[in-house]
Amino acid sequence: MILPNECLYDIFNKLRTDRKSLFSCLLVNRLWCRIIIPILWSEPGVHFKDKRLVKICLSALNTEEQALLIPFNLILPKNLKPLFEYASNITSVNYYYLNKGIENYYNETYGNRISAIENSLALMFLRSSKNLKHLYFIGNIYNETLFVEKLCKNTSIVSLSFSDCYLKDEALVNIFNKSITLTSLDLTDTPLCSERANVLAKTLCESNTTLTSLSLFNNQLHAEGGKVLAKALCKNTILTSLNLGWNELGNVID
Template sequence: MTALPLECYYAIFNNLLHNYKSLFSCALVSRHWCRIIIPILWSEPGNHYKDKRLIRILLLALNAEEQTLLIPFNISLPSHQKTLFEYTSYITSITSDLIIGVRNLFPKYESNLSLETTVKFSLIAMLVRTSINLKHLIIDEIICNPLIFENLYEKTTLTSVDLYLKYNISGDLEYKAIDGLVKILYKNSTLNSLNLRSATLGTKGVITLLEALCNDTVLKSLEEK
């Protein structure tokens, strides 16, 4: 078989971006195809974040600091050997389906919001740290945690952020999340879409956000609910 230029393979396989079964079948044809397809296959997990098998693979990528956060809950982390590919480096979007996958993996902890939040936090921190081309992020008030924020602040590939501020969080935590978002707006030169969902920003939050937006020349879409 005559080998095609890499650009041709990418063009062909990218047409199957959301046809996971076909992509997976193609990845089994040869090592050459597999190396091309795996980054495409993992680029947009979508609703596959709900799959507990995917969550197990993500847990393998936690570093020592991210694993330490889970010690108080006495949960058994996967202990498989190192994965063949750095799967998380290919992921371009983090969606709210991630928390559903966490719940599916730890069903007996369903009522333990502390564990649920901590696992979600550790996974998001890891994904922000390891993803090379992260473009879309759905996140809540945990943005104000330094472990996530420091990596997110340097993520210059980010083009879209959905920030959810819950009704039951304290005003102080909400302001910290807004401050974190403002710093991203000042630093990031690629963010062109911001979807902000909050019970109420309050006067301070609105003023802080407007000041940042006045100096932003990249943002093209802003939605607040």
């Protein structure tokens, strides 16, 4: 008796946390391998720290993404032809772990070169990961226009997190306006002066049709900006979760 592919997928999917068993199973035959690879690569998580995985991701960069790294004199993998388009199966990217993997691969600590690689890989994930749902980015984005363009073309991402990242007003507005599938946005450690709070408030009032969760944790937000946001939130009927921790809002009620 031969089990249908759907049954095999369900069985292997139950083993998704038992990576050792999955690795053993993928060696059985080509069919099992084709079913298991997407499961193994769907949520790399802590395994992004493995420099072998980073090497495979770097080999998936296209000409445009590689060109962004030219000023940094980085050596990229050559003549590496993976059997599968591994990156296309990724559903979640955590840059804390990916950063460690890049550092391990190039044997250097965090700096402009590592940050540049992170940026190029972000573009690659947005382009090639057809089922990408969660992207957790740390640090500044070098080419915001290109990043937002790729982000808005991605129709699967639902959760986006920027930590310690200064986004220009235009990029922030475009993320709200054009990311039609986005339901959760985390802007932790992203400074918001009263002027930028105005931009965000206006967007929340006029453009937000999908976002249900927003975190503005530790954004240097003061009472004036808090009042503007408070008024906007009174008109917003979509948002159900808001984190304003570690700000200096004082009493925002008139």
